[in-house]
Amino acid sequence: MIRRAARKAKRIIKRILRIGNYQNIDVFRQWIEEVEPTVWNQGVLSYxxxxxxxxxxxxxxxxxxxxxxxxxxxxxxxxxxxxxxxxxxxxxxxxxxxxxxxxxxxxxxxxxxxxxxxxxxxxxxxxxxxxxxxxxxxxxxxxxxxxxxxxxxxxxxxxxxxxxxxxxxxxxxxxxxxxxxxxxxxxxxxxxxxxxxxxxxxxxxxxxxxxxxxxxxxxxxxxxxxxxxxxxxxxxxxxxxxxxxxxxxxxxxxxxxxxxxxxxxxxxxxxxxxxxxxxxxxxxxxxxxxxTRRGLHADVEYVDGEYQYRLVYHNDTNEKVSIIIPSKDNFDILKHCLATIAEFTDYPNYEVIIVDNGSAQDVQDKINDYIAGKNIHYIYEKQTFNFSHMCNIGAEHASGKYFLFLNDDIGILHQGWLDRLTGHAAQEHVGAVGAKLLYPDSTDIQHDGVLNLTCGPSHAFSHMDDAQSYYFARNRVEYDWLAVTGACLMVDRAKFYEVGGFDEEFPVAYNDIDLCFKLAEAGYYNVCRNDVILYHYESVSRGLDNQDDEKMLRLAMERSKLYKNHPAFEGYDPFYNRNLGGYNISFSIQMQGAGDHEPLQTESSMEDFVIDFDTESINFMARINSVEYLNSLVRVVGWFYTGSLKVDGKRDLYLVLRGESGKCYRVDVERFVSEEARRTYDSRYGNVGFEILIDKNKLDPKDQKYQIGVMISGDKRQDWFVQWTERWILR
Structure with a gap:
């Protein structure tokens, strides 16, 4: 039964919380009864x-x-x-x-x-x-x-x-x-x-x-x-x-x-x-x-299926755009990016600047041969990888009024893309302008704006099908966001330098988020244009559930620095209503005591454990939403599914941590009703969410990393099964 359910789970995992304008009526009624009475202010007003x-x-x-x-x-x-x-x-x-x-x-x-x-x-x-x-x-x-x-x-x-x-x-x-x-x-x-x-x-x-x-x-x-x-x-x-x-x-x-x-x-x-x-x-x-009244350079364009008209701004003076592309040892991907720029860019005034931090000589030769005779500048400076530094170098060599920072694994899909980005970036109130990014040869969303969730910055609607319209046309019309991804980010040159450019203390992660936070703090609005659609050729399998160990540790450290630099945005996103879920990307209702919940404040109980049963014969779905490092403490949040949320809610549940040496710990979990699970499987049940909070210093130091497993009881209470995830806790 569990094996069949796992196959079913894999078939429908991409349905996770695909909501449009309709919120699950049972969840909303529960919100009305349990949450709404607690939100009202009281007291005598002086004014x-x-x-x-x-x-x-x-x-x-x-x-x-x-x-x-x-x-x-x-x-x-x-x-x-x-x-x-x-x-x-x-x-x-x-x-x-x-x-x-x-x-x-x-x-x-x-x-x-x-x-x-x-x-x-x-x-x-x-x-x-x-x-x-x-x-x-x-x-x-x-x-x-x-x-x-x-x-x-x-x-x-x-x-x-x-x-x-x-x-x-x-x-x-x-x-x-x-x-x-x-x-x-x-x-x-x-x-x-x-x-x-x-x-x-x-x-x-x-x-x-x-x-x-x-x-x-x-x-x-x-x-x-x-x-x-x-x-x-x-x-x-x-x-x-x-x-x-x-x-x-x-x-x-x-x-x-x-x-x-x-x-x-x-x-x-x-x-x-x-x-x-x-x-x-x-x-x-x-x-x-x-x-006409405001003197804008713009057209009105109908948005199919949404009963709305958008504004398409134009930069009638055609100021130069500098497209800045960091790249290293990635010639074939870079070549594709450059070819699609040339094929689909009808904007008349742009330059391309490639910033290379250490490609092999044969790759340098290929790049130089390919760009010969083209309006492309190649800057080679061998150095330790620092994305922020590479972008800043590109900006120093740029002559454009607008900077477009573009990953080398982006593919342009249609004419007019650069005009639309530039026209919007030219607006006085606008900071960064991003684009909708899809995974290649699909309609699956990779980026459509960044949410500043409880677990940190996260891409809205990631891996969800763009063929559907979500939450009041969020993926159809232009919305303001606290941040957009640096994979395709345009900003006015003066505004970029006004906020200090990219912070080189963020060499790999969150540099784009930091830039957007600084623009927001300066009073600008960051926006994602849903009519500029590009392919992003990063691995579809790469994401929250498949990050390698070093990346997880680096992310934790740089996320901590991000909020240290911008404390007002820790746990706060002005463009994401607080009644919506703090742990998901899909605009679902925030519940108290159900679904998304108040994080644990006390450590979970943990004990040595010996697995004396076969863990390879059973396969069920175990989803880890986040692994969060809080100094020595580590918080893990997720949920599981075997085929029936009603039955799963009654199963015994633990997390298991397995070190490289084979040493294991069993950890008691705090359970909660996962709104993500409920919506994915369209059920009113869902007590399959779990959370732990442990001190990593209490783990055996001979192992530097511990794999996270989800252990559940079988249909018979004496049976136990473990599903190992691809997430690890690093000491």
């Missing part, structure tokens, strides 16, 4: 600005309208006003419901004499606001009871904010708020949470991801002039684009909590983007107008 909630109303059911109004009335924050604007509804019961609230404190009802559609109705309400801030709300949606308090709480932390948005989810059309006791939306009616990044100007150029709840400083709303009827359908998108022209990126705040419940009606965009086909055309037109 309590009046927040005006403006709601245009038109032909909505009585129950939906009452839910909307009552969700404002039941706010834990007291300093609000509600302005309801009836846009000449033809349904009599709308006026009846509004009349029930018209005499209540803090509520004003305005009846328009003619229908003007959503923009005119909203503007009518805006003309009557008295608050320092304005919140927009639709008449069929619902606020969380803590919504306005959380907005005010953030304003107490930073009173300079002009625009605040929150996370959101959707509720079913038939949902009715619970009015018995505390006002609340039934858990069963909530779904599709959108846990958003902090302000991401490049993502916002592609899609109106801020959406609900959004709160704006009234003074600027007046300057902007409210909503424009010619952009009905995308009027709020147009409004925010114009609003941002009156403030700065640093004055936008994000509440990473679900403050807004968007009702999913069959005729609404919440249910089906195609319900308002005119909205797509309107979005295109408003972006085209925005390009």
């Amino acid at each position: 309590a600005p009046l927040i005006s909630v403006v709601v245009p109303v038109y032909n909505v059911s009585s129950q939906m309208l009452r839910d909307c109004i009552d969700s404002v009335r039941k706010q834990t924050y007291e300093n609000w006003e509600l302005i309801l604007v009836d846009d000449h509804s033809s349904w009599e019961d709308v006026r009846q419901v509004l009349s029930e609230y018209s005499d209540m404190p803090k509520i004003r009802v305005i009846y328009r004499e003619e229908n003007g559609n959503i923009s005119e109705a909203t503007n009518t309400g805006l003309a009557q606001v008295q608050g320092e801030f304005i919140a927009f709300m639709d008449c069929d949606d619902v606020l969380a009871p803590q919504a306005l308090y959380e907005v005010a709480y953030l304003l107490n932390e930073n009173q300079e904010l002009d625009f605040i948005y929150s996370d959101e989810d959707k509720i079913t059309e038939e949902c009715q708020a619970n009015r018995e006791g505390k006002f609340a939306i039934p858990v069963k009616d909530r779904h599709t949470p959108f846990f958003k990044p902090d302000w991401s100007p490049d993502a916002f150029m592609c899609l109106n991801y801020t959406n609900h709840l959004s709160v704006y400083r009234t003074e600027i709303v007046k300057e902007v002039g409210g909503l424009r009827t010619k952009y009905n359908g995308s009027q709020d998108y147009d409004f925010v684009l114009r609003f941002m022209e009156h403030t700065t990126n640093r004055r936008v705040g994000h509440v990473d909590k679900i403050l807004y419940h968007w009702r999913e009606r069959k005729e609404s965009v919440a249910y089906d983007p195609n319900s308002k086909p005119y909205a797509l055309e309107v979005a295109k037109k408003l972006k085209e107008e925005m390009i």
Whole structure:
């Protein structure tokens, strides 16, 4: 049974957490019940600005309208006003419901004499606001009871904010708020949470991801002039684009909590983007107008399958790009890289600089022969490998306004790639620009932005199939990321030197992450262009589970240095919502006591152990997600699968460490519900996650490395099986 299950596991391992916009409903409900009650802030606020909630109303059911109004009335924050604007509804019961609230404190009802559609109705309400801030709300949606308090709480932390948005989810059309006791939306009616990044100007150029709840400083709303009827359908998108022209990126705040419940009606965009086909055309037109208004050099381009338009920037002055390629003893791969650059680069002004740190003479001769007569500069300097130093040497010899650092194992696939990277790098707010990298001859993702997870920097969606769209089009449109890979990284020359270039104290790993961290700290935004798709010819098998021992130790040391240099980013990524998993690359929900969990703080029990059973006759899946070095302590996190998560959750479980001499230790594990396992095998069970924390100094010093094995009980409790992994603990 276990052997058959292992074959099945290998067939479907690449399904690991391929989520799109849909979050597993059972996991989300568990999150609502166990996590959400713990996230709310409390306490008296020293600054309590009046927040005006403006709601245009038109032909909505009585129950939906009452839910909307009552969700404002039941706010834990007291300093609000509600302005309801009836846009000449033809349904009599709308006026009846509004009349029930018209005499209540803090509520004003305005009846328009003619229908003007959503923009005119909203503007009518805006003309009557008295608050320092304005919140927009639709008449069929619902606020969380803590919504306005959380907005005010953030304003107490930073009173300079002009625009605040929150996370959101959707509720079913038939949902009715619970009015018995505390006002609340039934858990069963909530779904599709959108846990958003902090302000991401490049993502916002592609899609109106801020959406609900959004709160704006009234003074600027007046300057902007409210909503424009010619952009009905995308009027709020147009409004925010114009609003941002009156403030700065640093004055936008994000509440990473679900403050807004968007009702999913069959005729609404919440249910089906195609319900308002005119909205797509309107979005295109408003972006085209925005390009003209801002004086940008850009085109609007439709993103297939995503119901969105992206911006493609152009560098019309064609400033020179210096493509800097570190390489050593890798002629055939380098030749392929150079050939694809020549074949697919239509950008008219670029140079190529090869930096070689010690190739053999025959390789040097081949390179010199190949580049003869081409606009390629070859710099040879024999030295110990230091990727950062090689890149810095290339930059010193470069004459371009833009640097493109490119690995020699990259293959270009399409025309226009360099123009798109350069156009984006030319934007004033942008730091590093990366590309989507795929494994060769496949649609499997190698890089699509870097997440700064609990276990360290990790490539988003690594080894997942790019044929699918993941988590609100993260792999389809341009999103801002804390970092992008140095395998293909473009940056403006001046910005590169502003932050000190590559830190040569990072000779092998994390040099690109360090550079991106420095750019972020300087106020720039790093972005990945999903329309620039390249092949990366690194080994598909190389990854977290297959790193050699020396690499693991070096990674641990350089990761420690990375966070020592950038302590604000240890355990924090502004573009990765804290409600998402701290140990995975796939944007799943963060659970407490399930799935991703609070790391162990105490050492695991460990004892000498003798394996007196056959370990080679059984094969099951054992996955090690991370081996983390914390000075003398080592943390190991992973999970296993034999064929049934329900059964596996009841098996006895240990980790086994086997030294080179054959000496073994058995280690007690802390078990947890692995969300990765649950989603991979589409199961509500998953108590197959494990974690250990040991002091490596307590291992026998005669062995310098110990292989990690996962030991489980069989179907009969007296049977034991071990699956050896390719991960090691180094002393």
